[in-house]
Amino acid sequence: MMLAMIRIEPALVVALSPHGEHAVVGRFLSADQGLVAAYVQGGRGRKLRAVLQLGNRVALDLVSKSPQQLAFATVHPLAANLALMHGPAALALVDYLASLAAATLPEGEAQPHLFPLFDALLGGAAAGAAALDVGPALVRLELAVLAELGLGLDLASCAATGTVHDLAYISPKSRQAVCRGAGLPWAAKLLPLPGFLLGTGEADAAAITDGLALSGHFLARDVLRDSAAAKRCWTARERLVTLLAR
Template identity: 40%
Template sequence: MHLRAEAILLSVRAHGEHGAVVRALTESDGLQPGYVRGGRSRALRPVLQPSNLVLGEWRARTEEQLAGLTVELIHSRAPLFGEPLPAAALQWTTALSAAVLPDAQPYPRLYSALDGVLAAIEAAPAARGWAVALVRYELLLLAELGFGLDLERCVATGRDDDLVFVSPKSGVAVSRIGAVGYERQLLRLPPFLTAGGAAEWDDIVDGLRLTGHFLERDLLIGKGAEILAARSRLVDRLMRAVA
Protein backbone atom coordinates (compact mmCIF):
# COMPACT_ATOMS: atom_id res chain seq x y z
CA MET A 1 0.00 0.00 0.00
CA HIS A 2 1.43 3.36 -1.06
CA LEU A 3 -0.55 6.59 -1.14
CA ARG A 4 0.63 10.15 -1.56
CA ALA A 5 -2.02 12.86 -1.34
CA GLU A 6 -3.03 16.18 0.14
CA ALA A 7 -5.11 15.67 3.26
CA ILE A 8 -6.92 17.55 6.02
CA LEU A 9 -5.80 16.39 9.46
CA LEU A 10 -8.79 15.32 11.55
CA SER A 11 -7.40 13.74 14.71
CA VAL A 12 -4.08 13.02 16.40
CA ARG A 13 -3.71 10.49 19.20
CA ALA A 14 -0.52 9.77 21.12
CA HIS A 15 0.82 6.26 20.57
CA GLY A 16 3.72 4.88 22.53
CA GLU A 17 6.39 7.12 23.94
CA HIS A 18 7.04 9.30 20.91
CA GLY A 19 4.64 8.45 18.09
CA ALA A 20 1.13 9.45 17.08
CA VAL A 21 -1.76 7.83 15.22
CA VAL A 22 -3.23 10.32 12.79
CA ARG A 23 -6.49 10.24 10.86
CA ALA A 24 -6.62 12.47 7.81
CA LEU A 25 -9.17 13.02 5.05
CA THR A 26 -8.09 12.86 1.42
CA GLU A 27 -10.24 13.86 -1.53
CA SER A 28 -9.99 10.65 -3.57
CA ASP A 29 -9.14 7.99 -0.99
CA GLY A 30 -11.29 9.07 1.94
CA LEU A 31 -10.19 8.91 5.55
CA GLN A 32 -6.75 7.38 5.97
CA PRO A 33 -5.17 6.46 9.33
CA GLY A 34 -1.43 6.31 9.77
CA TYR A 35 1.34 6.12 12.35
CA VAL A 36 3.71 9.08 12.47
CA ARG A 37 7.07 8.23 13.99
CA GLY A 38 8.15 11.02 16.33
CA GLY A 39 4.71 12.58 16.05
CA ARG A 40 4.90 13.96 19.60
CA SER A 41 8.19 15.74 18.99
CA ARG A 42 8.56 19.49 19.23
CA ALA A 43 9.15 19.69 15.49
CA LEU A 44 6.03 17.76 14.49
CA ARG A 45 3.49 18.92 17.06
CA PRO A 46 2.71 22.19 15.20
CA VAL A 47 2.34 20.21 11.96
CA LEU A 48 0.07 17.54 13.43
CA GLN A 49 -2.69 19.94 14.34
CA PRO A 50 -6.27 19.01 13.39
CA SER A 51 -7.52 21.24 10.53
CA ASN A 52 -4.05 21.66 9.02
CA LEU A 53 -3.61 20.82 5.34
CA VAL A 54 -0.68 18.47 4.72
CA LEU A 55 0.91 16.41 2.02
CA GLY A 56 0.85 12.88 3.40
CA GLU A 57 2.61 9.74 2.28
CA TRP A 58 1.27 6.43 3.59
CA ARG A 59 3.23 3.18 3.24
CA ALA A 60 2.30 -0.32 4.46
CA ARG A 61 3.23 -3.85 3.43
CA THR A 62 -0.40 -4.97 3.45
CA GLU A 63 -3.81 -3.29 3.32
CA GLU A 64 -4.59 -4.58 6.82
CA GLN A 65 -1.48 -3.08 8.43
CA LEU A 66 -1.56 0.42 9.93
CA ALA A 67 0.42 2.45 7.46
CA GLY A 68 3.45 4.46 8.37
CA LEU A 69 2.82 8.10 7.58
CA THR A 70 5.09 11.02 6.86
CA VAL A 71 3.67 14.51 6.53
CA GLU A 72 4.72 17.79 5.01
CA LEU A 73 2.87 20.94 6.05
CA ILE A 74 1.06 22.76 3.25
CA HIS A 75 -1.08 25.16 5.24
CA SER A 76 -1.34 25.70 8.99
CA ARG A 77 -4.43 26.81 10.88
CA ALA A 78 -2.72 26.44 14.25
CA PRO A 79 -2.89 30.20 15.05
CA LEU A 80 -6.69 29.98 15.16
CA PHE A 81 -6.47 27.76 18.23
CA GLY A 82 -5.52 30.85 20.21
CA GLU A 83 -9.08 32.20 19.73
CA PRO A 84 -11.75 30.36 21.78
CA LEU A 85 -14.63 30.45 19.27
CA PRO A 86 -12.71 29.52 16.09
CA ALA A 87 -10.81 26.89 18.10
CA ALA A 88 -14.08 25.30 19.26
CA ALA A 89 -15.40 25.27 15.69
CA LEU A 90 -12.25 23.64 14.31
CA GLN A 91 -12.14 21.08 17.11
CA TRP A 92 -15.77 20.09 16.66
CA THR A 93 -15.73 19.89 12.87
CA THR A 94 -12.60 17.78 12.67
CA ALA A 95 -13.53 15.55 15.63
CA LEU A 96 -16.98 14.90 14.17
CA SER A 97 -15.55 13.97 10.78
CA ALA A 98 -12.92 11.68 12.31
CA ALA A 99 -15.52 9.94 14.48
CA VAL A 100 -18.15 9.12 11.86
CA LEU A 101 -16.38 8.64 8.52
CA PRO A 102 -15.35 5.08 7.62
CA ASP A 103 -11.79 4.41 6.53
CA ALA A 104 -10.81 4.47 2.87
CA GLN A 105 -14.26 5.41 1.51
CA PRO A 106 -14.09 8.42 -0.84
CA TYR A 107 -16.37 11.34 -0.09
CA PRO A 108 -15.20 14.09 -2.45
CA ARG A 109 -18.19 16.33 -1.70
CA LEU A 110 -17.48 16.12 2.03
CA TYR A 111 -13.80 16.83 1.48
CA SER A 112 -14.64 19.95 -0.53
CA ALA A 113 -17.28 21.08 1.97
CA LEU A 114 -15.00 20.54 4.97
CA ASP A 115 -12.20 22.45 3.28
CA GLY A 116 -14.67 25.27 2.65
CA VAL A 117 -15.86 25.38 6.27
CA LEU A 118 -12.30 25.47 7.61
CA ALA A 119 -11.37 28.19 5.15
CA ALA A 120 -14.45 30.21 6.17
CA ILE A 121 -13.52 29.95 9.86
CA GLU A 122 -10.02 31.11 9.01
CA ALA A 123 -11.20 34.00 6.84
CA ALA A 124 -13.84 35.28 9.26
CA PRO A 125 -13.26 34.24 12.89
CA ALA A 126 -16.55 35.94 13.84
CA ALA A 127 -19.19 33.20 13.81
CA ARG A 128 -21.60 34.97 11.45
CA GLY A 129 -19.08 34.40 8.68
CA TRP A 130 -18.94 30.61 9.00
CA ALA A 131 -21.78 29.24 11.14
CA VAL A 132 -24.16 28.81 8.20
CA ALA A 133 -21.47 26.84 6.34
CA LEU A 134 -21.00 24.63 9.40
CA VAL A 135 -24.73 23.80 9.60
CA ARG A 136 -24.76 22.97 5.90
CA TYR A 137 -21.70 20.75 6.31
CA GLU A 138 -23.42 18.81 9.10
CA LEU A 139 -26.49 18.33 6.90
CA LEU A 140 -24.31 17.09 4.05
CA LEU A 141 -22.49 14.71 6.39
CA LEU A 142 -25.82 13.20 7.45
CA ALA A 143 -26.90 12.84 3.83
CA GLU A 144 -23.62 11.31 2.62
CA LEU A 145 -23.74 8.69 5.37
CA GLY A 146 -27.32 7.69 4.63
CA PHE A 147 -29.26 9.79 7.16
CA GLY A 148 -30.24 12.77 5.05
CA LEU A 149 -33.19 14.95 6.01
CA ASP A 150 -36.09 15.45 3.61
CA LEU A 151 -36.74 19.18 3.51
CA GLU A 152 -38.66 19.25 0.22
CA ARG A 153 -42.27 18.51 1.25
CA CYS A 154 -44.44 18.43 4.34
CA VAL A 155 -44.80 14.95 5.81
CA ALA A 156 -48.34 15.74 6.97
CA THR A 157 -49.87 17.56 3.97
CA GLY A 158 -47.53 16.94 1.05
CA ARG A 159 -47.18 20.69 0.50
CA ASP A 160 -43.85 22.13 -0.62
CA ASP A 161 -44.41 25.65 0.73
CA ASP A 162 -44.28 27.32 4.16
CA LEU A 163 -42.07 24.58 5.60
CA VAL A 164 -41.12 25.74 9.09
CA PHE A 165 -40.53 22.60 11.17
CA VAL A 166 -38.87 19.17 10.98
CA SER A 167 -40.13 16.00 12.63
CA PRO A 168 -37.50 14.81 15.13
CA LYS A 169 -38.57 11.21 14.45
CA SER A 170 -38.75 11.04 10.66
CA GLY A 171 -36.41 13.88 9.67
CA VAL A 172 -39.03 15.19 7.22
CA ALA A 173 -40.19 18.80 6.92
CA VAL A 174 -43.54 19.93 8.31
CA SER A 175 -45.51 22.93 7.05
CA ARG A 176 -47.04 25.53 9.31
CA ILE A 177 -50.51 24.12 8.68
CA GLY A 178 -49.38 20.55 9.17
CA ALA A 179 -47.75 21.43 12.50
CA VAL A 180 -50.83 22.93 14.15
CA GLY A 181 -51.11 21.55 17.66
CA TYR A 182 -47.71 19.85 17.53
CA GLU A 183 -45.35 22.82 17.35
CA ARG A 184 -43.64 22.11 20.68
CA GLN A 185 -42.81 18.57 19.61
CA LEU A 186 -41.08 19.63 16.41
CA LEU A 187 -37.69 21.12 15.53
CA ARG A 188 -37.68 24.53 13.88
CA LEU A 189 -36.50 24.61 10.27
CA PRO A 190 -34.59 27.87 9.69
CA PRO A 191 -35.37 29.56 6.36
CA PHE A 192 -31.77 29.62 5.12
CA LEU A 193 -31.81 25.82 4.77
CA THR A 194 -34.66 25.89 2.25
CA ALA A 195 -34.65 29.38 0.74
CA GLY A 196 -30.96 30.28 1.05
CA GLY A 197 -29.91 33.82 1.85
CA ALA A 198 -28.57 35.33 5.05
CA ALA A 199 -29.30 33.89 8.47
CA GLU A 200 -30.10 35.65 11.72
CA TRP A 201 -28.57 34.40 14.95
CA ASP A 202 -31.79 32.68 15.98
CA ASP A 203 -31.80 30.85 12.65
CA ILE A 204 -28.20 29.72 13.12
CA VAL A 205 -28.93 28.42 16.62
CA ASP A 206 -32.02 26.59 15.34
CA GLY A 207 -29.95 25.10 12.52
CA LEU A 208 -27.36 23.79 14.96
CA ARG A 209 -30.10 22.40 17.19
CA LEU A 210 -31.64 20.64 14.19
CA THR A 211 -28.45 19.03 12.92
CA GLY A 212 -27.27 18.28 16.46
CA HIS A 213 -30.39 16.22 17.17
CA PHE A 214 -29.87 13.95 14.16
CA LEU A 215 -26.10 13.73 14.51
CA GLU A 216 -26.45 12.53 18.08
CA ARG A 217 -29.29 10.15 17.25
CA ASP A 218 -27.97 8.62 14.04
CA LEU A 219 -24.18 9.03 13.83
CA LEU A 220 -22.72 9.56 17.29
CA ILE A 221 -24.28 6.62 19.14
CA GLY A 222 -21.55 5.02 21.22
CA LYS A 223 -18.91 7.47 20.01
CA GLY A 224 -18.14 8.72 23.51
CA ALA A 225 -18.84 11.80 25.55
CA GLU A 226 -15.73 13.57 24.32
CA ILE A 227 -17.19 14.16 20.86
CA LEU A 228 -20.46 15.56 22.19
CA ALA A 229 -18.51 17.71 24.68
CA ALA A 230 -16.73 19.36 21.75
CA ARG A 231 -20.08 20.34 20.26
CA SER A 232 -21.34 21.60 23.63
CA ARG A 233 -18.29 23.86 23.92
CA LEU A 234 -18.93 25.24 20.46
CA VAL A 235 -22.63 25.94 21.09
CA ASP A 236 -21.88 27.52 24.48
CA ARG A 237 -19.29 29.86 22.97
CA LEU A 238 -21.64 30.75 20.14
CA MET A 239 -24.37 31.63 22.60
CA ARG A 240 -21.99 33.82 24.60
CA ALA A 241 -20.86 35.52 21.40
CA VAL A 242 -24.39 36.50 20.42
CA ALA A 243 -25.65 37.35 23.91
Protein backbone atom coordinates in the same frame (compact mmCIF):
# COMPACT_ATOMS: atom_id res chain seq x y z
CA MET B 1 7.15 -8.21 0.19
CA MET B 2 5.65 -5.68 -2.21
CA LEU B 3 5.11 -2.20 -0.74
CA ALA B 4 2.32 0.05 -2.02
CA MET B 5 2.81 3.82 -1.87
CA ILE B 6 0.28 6.52 -2.58
CA ARG B 7 0.35 10.31 -2.36
CA ILE B 8 -2.58 12.08 -0.72
CA GLU B 9 -2.78 15.84 -1.19
CA PRO B 10 -4.34 17.77 0.42
CA ALA B 11 -5.40 16.12 3.65
CA LEU B 12 -6.66 17.56 6.94
CA VAL B 13 -5.29 16.47 10.31
CA VAL B 14 -8.32 15.37 12.37
CA ALA B 15 -6.99 13.14 15.16
CA LEU B 16 -3.70 12.25 16.84
CA SER B 17 -2.90 9.51 19.32
CA PRO B 18 0.53 9.03 20.94
CA HIS B 19 2.29 5.79 20.01
CA GLY B 20 5.39 4.86 21.94
CA GLU B 21 7.87 7.54 22.92
CA HIS B 22 8.05 9.63 19.74
CA ALA B 23 5.48 8.42 17.20
CA VAL B 24 1.79 9.11 16.68
CA VAL B 25 -1.08 7.42 14.93
CA GLY B 26 -2.72 10.17 12.93
CA ARG B 27 -6.06 10.26 11.20
CA PHE B 28 -6.40 12.41 8.13
CA LEU B 29 -9.35 13.42 5.95
CA SER B 30 -9.04 13.78 2.18
CA ALA B 31 -11.45 13.95 -0.73
CA ASP B 32 -10.22 10.89 -2.63
CA GLN B 33 -9.32 8.56 0.24
CA GLY B 34 -11.72 9.78 2.93
CA LEU B 35 -10.61 9.12 6.49
CA VAL B 36 -7.16 7.52 6.64
CA ALA B 37 -5.22 6.30 9.67
CA ALA B 38 -1.43 6.11 9.54
CA TYR B 39 1.62 5.69 11.76
CA VAL B 40 3.91 8.72 11.76
CA GLN B 41 7.41 8.10 13.04
CA GLY B 42 8.69 11.11 15.00
CA GLY B 43 5.25 12.67 15.04
CA ARG B 44 5.77 13.95 18.60
CA GLY B 45 9.23 15.31 17.85
CA ARG B 46 10.19 18.93 17.42
CA LYS B 47 10.29 18.76 13.63
CA LEU B 48 6.74 17.44 13.13
CA ARG B 49 4.96 18.73 16.22
CA ALA B 50 3.93 21.98 14.53
CA VAL B 51 2.95 20.18 11.33
CA LEU B 52 0.70 17.67 13.10
CA GLN B 53 -1.81 20.07 14.61
CA LEU B 54 -5.56 19.59 14.28
CA GLY B 55 -6.94 21.42 11.28
CA ASN B 56 -3.63 21.72 9.44
CA ARG B 57 -3.45 20.96 5.72
CA VAL B 58 -0.80 18.40 4.84
CA ALA B 59 0.33 16.07 2.09
CA LEU B 60 0.90 12.40 2.89
CA ASP B 61 3.11 9.75 1.36
CA LEU B 62 1.54 6.50 2.56
CA VAL B 63 3.37 3.19 2.46
CA SER B 64 1.54 -0.01 3.35
CA LYS B 65 2.49 -3.68 3.27
CA SER B 66 -1.10 -4.90 3.09
CA PRO B 67 -4.65 -3.51 3.39
CA GLN B 68 -4.89 -5.13 6.84
CA GLN B 69 -1.88 -3.31 8.30
CA LEU B 70 -1.63 0.28 9.44
CA ALA B 71 0.09 2.41 6.81
CA PHE B 72 3.25 4.39 7.49
CA ALA B 73 3.05 8.08 6.59
CA THR B 74 5.57 10.72 5.69
CA VAL B 75 3.90 14.06 6.34
CA HIS B 76 4.60 17.27 4.41
CA PRO B 77 3.21 20.63 5.58
CA LEU B 78 0.94 22.57 3.23
CA ALA B 79 -0.81 25.16 5.44
CA ALA B 80 -1.04 25.73 9.17
CA ASN B 81 -4.42 26.51 10.70
CA LEU B 82 -4.10 29.85 12.50
CA ALA B 83 -7.26 29.60 14.61
CA LEU B 84 -5.12 30.21 17.70
CA MET B 85 -4.85 33.84 16.64
CA HIS B 86 -8.62 34.35 16.71
CA GLY B 87 -9.68 33.28 20.16
CA PRO B 88 -11.58 30.46 21.86
CA ALA B 89 -14.49 30.20 19.40
CA ALA B 90 -12.13 29.61 16.46
CA LEU B 91 -10.17 27.02 18.43
CA ALA B 92 -13.39 25.32 19.51
CA LEU B 93 -14.51 25.16 15.88
CA VAL B 94 -11.29 23.41 14.86
CA ASP B 95 -11.56 20.99 17.78
CA TYR B 96 -15.17 20.12 16.98
CA LEU B 97 -14.71 19.74 13.23
CA ALA B 98 -11.73 17.46 13.72
CA SER B 99 -13.53 15.31 16.26
CA LEU B 100 -16.69 15.19 14.11
CA ALA B 101 -14.77 13.82 11.14
CA ALA B 102 -12.83 11.33 13.25
CA ALA B 103 -15.86 10.13 15.22
CA THR B 104 -18.41 9.78 12.44
CA LEU B 105 -16.85 9.07 9.05
CA PRO B 106 -15.94 5.54 7.93
CA GLU B 107 -12.32 4.92 7.04
CA GLY B 108 -11.28 4.47 3.44
CA GLU B 109 -14.41 5.86 1.79
CA ALA B 110 -13.93 8.82 -0.54
CA GLN B 111 -15.55 12.06 0.62
CA PRO B 112 -15.66 14.36 -2.43
CA HIS B 113 -18.68 16.25 -1.07
CA LEU B 114 -17.80 16.46 2.62
CA PHE B 115 -14.11 17.26 2.30
CA PRO B 116 -14.65 20.75 0.78
CA LEU B 117 -17.17 21.57 3.53
CA PHE B 118 -14.77 20.60 6.30
CA ASP B 119 -11.92 22.37 4.52
CA ALA B 120 -13.90 25.59 4.08
CA LEU B 121 -15.04 25.72 7.70
CA LEU B 122 -11.54 25.04 8.98
CA GLY B 123 -10.41 27.86 6.70
CA GLY B 124 -13.06 30.06 8.30
CA ALA B 125 -11.67 29.24 11.74
CA ALA B 126 -8.17 30.09 10.54
CA ALA B 127 -9.42 33.45 9.24
CA GLY B 128 -11.46 34.29 12.35
CA ALA B 129 -14.84 34.12 10.60
CA ALA B 130 -17.80 35.64 12.46
CA ALA B 131 -20.47 33.49 14.09
CA LEU B 132 -23.07 34.61 11.53
CA ASP B 133 -20.84 33.18 8.79
CA VAL B 134 -19.79 30.04 10.66
CA GLY B 135 -23.26 29.07 11.92
CA PRO B 136 -25.07 28.42 8.61
CA ALA B 137 -22.06 26.61 7.15
CA LEU B 138 -21.81 24.44 10.26
CA VAL B 139 -25.49 23.48 10.07
CA ARG B 140 -25.12 22.55 6.40
CA LEU B 141 -22.02 20.50 7.16
CA GLU B 142 -23.73 18.59 9.96
CA LEU B 143 -26.73 17.85 7.75
CA ALA B 144 -24.36 16.70 5.01
CA VAL B 145 -22.64 14.34 7.48
CA LEU B 146 -26.03 12.93 8.45
CA ALA B 147 -26.89 12.42 4.79
CA GLU B 148 -23.56 10.68 4.18
CA LEU B 149 -24.40 8.29 7.01
CA GLY B 150 -27.81 7.52 5.49
CA LEU B 151 -29.64 9.73 7.99
CA GLY B 152 -30.41 12.72 5.82
CA LEU B 153 -33.46 14.97 6.04
CA ASP B 154 -36.09 15.23 3.31
CA LEU B 155 -36.74 18.93 2.65
CA ALA B 156 -38.43 18.45 -0.72
CA SER B 157 -42.08 18.55 0.33
CA CYS B 158 -44.50 18.41 3.26
CA ALA B 159 -44.91 14.97 4.84
CA ALA B 160 -48.60 15.68 5.57
CA THR B 161 -49.84 17.46 2.44
CA GLY B 162 -47.19 17.03 -0.25
CA THR B 163 -46.93 20.79 -0.80
CA VAL B 164 -43.56 22.37 -1.45
CA HIS B 165 -44.61 25.74 -0.06
CA ASP B 166 -44.15 27.31 3.39
CA LEU B 167 -42.15 24.43 4.85
CA ALA B 168 -41.54 25.37 8.47
CA TYR B 169 -40.88 22.23 10.51
CA ILE B 170 -39.14 18.85 10.49
CA SER B 171 -40.76 15.73 11.87
CA PRO B 172 -38.34 13.96 14.26
CA LYS B 173 -39.92 10.63 13.30
CA SER B 174 -40.00 10.81 9.51
CA ARG B 175 -37.12 13.32 9.06
CA GLN B 176 -39.35 15.03 6.50
CA ALA B 177 -40.39 18.65 6.25
CA VAL B 178 -43.84 19.76 7.35
CA CYS B 179 -45.59 22.91 6.10
CA ARG B 180 -46.67 25.61 8.53
CA GLY B 181 -50.40 24.99 8.20
CA ALA B 182 -50.20 21.26 8.81
CA GLY B 183 -47.55 21.50 11.49
CA LEU B 184 -48.78 24.38 13.61
CA PRO B 185 -51.12 22.28 15.82
CA TRP B 186 -48.19 19.93 16.52
CA ALA B 187 -45.44 22.54 16.68
CA ALA B 188 -44.33 21.53 20.19
CA LYS B 189 -43.45 18.05 18.87
CA LEU B 190 -41.76 19.25 15.69
CA LEU B 191 -38.39 20.88 15.05
CA PRO B 192 -38.24 24.37 13.49
CA LEU B 193 -36.85 24.40 9.95
CA PRO B 194 -34.92 27.64 9.34
CA GLY B 195 -35.58 29.27 6.00
CA PHE B 196 -31.91 29.64 5.07
CA LEU B 197 -31.74 25.87 4.53
CA LEU B 198 -34.39 26.30 1.81
CA GLY B 199 -33.03 29.55 0.41
CA THR B 200 -36.09 31.46 1.63
CA GLY B 201 -34.89 33.27 4.74
CA GLU B 202 -32.00 35.09 6.34
CA ALA B 203 -29.42 33.31 8.44
CA ASP B 204 -29.76 35.60 11.45
CA ALA B 205 -28.93 34.60 15.01
CA ALA B 206 -32.37 33.10 15.68
CA ALA B 207 -32.31 31.05 12.47
CA ILE B 208 -28.81 29.78 13.24
CA THR B 209 -29.96 28.72 16.70
CA ASP B 210 -32.85 26.80 15.14
CA GLY B 211 -30.54 25.24 12.58
CA LEU B 212 -28.03 24.06 15.16
CA ALA B 213 -30.86 22.67 17.28
CA LEU B 214 -32.16 20.79 14.24
CA SER B 215 -28.89 19.18 13.17
CA GLY B 216 -27.86 18.69 16.79
CA HIS B 217 -31.04 16.77 17.59
CA PHE B 218 -30.32 14.08 14.99
CA LEU B 219 -26.58 13.97 15.69
CA ALA B 220 -27.17 13.47 19.41
CA ARG B 221 -29.95 10.94 18.96
CA ASP B 222 -28.57 8.85 16.12
CA VAL B 223 -24.82 9.37 15.80
CA LEU B 224 -22.91 10.90 18.71
CA ARG B 225 -23.70 8.39 21.40
CA ASP B 226 -22.32 5.21 22.97
CA SER B 227 -18.61 5.44 22.13
CA ALA B 228 -16.13 7.57 24.07
CA ALA B 229 -15.10 9.35 20.86
CA ALA B 230 -18.72 10.23 20.10
CA LYS B 231 -19.28 11.59 23.58
CA ARG B 232 -16.10 13.69 23.40
CA CYS B 233 -17.29 15.02 20.04
CA TRP B 234 -20.65 16.03 21.50
CA THR B 235 -18.93 17.79 24.39
CA ALA B 236 -16.81 19.72 21.88
CA ARG B 237 -19.96 20.68 19.99
CA GLU B 238 -21.70 21.94 23.12
CA ARG B 239 -18.71 24.14 23.92
CA LEU B 240 -18.63 25.52 20.37
CA VAL B 241 -22.37 26.29 20.28
CA THR B 242 -22.06 28.15 23.59
CA LEU B 243 -19.16 30.24 22.28
CA LEU B 244 -20.90 31.02 18.98
CA ALA B 245 -23.93 32.32 20.87
CA ARG B 246 -21.93 34.96 22.77
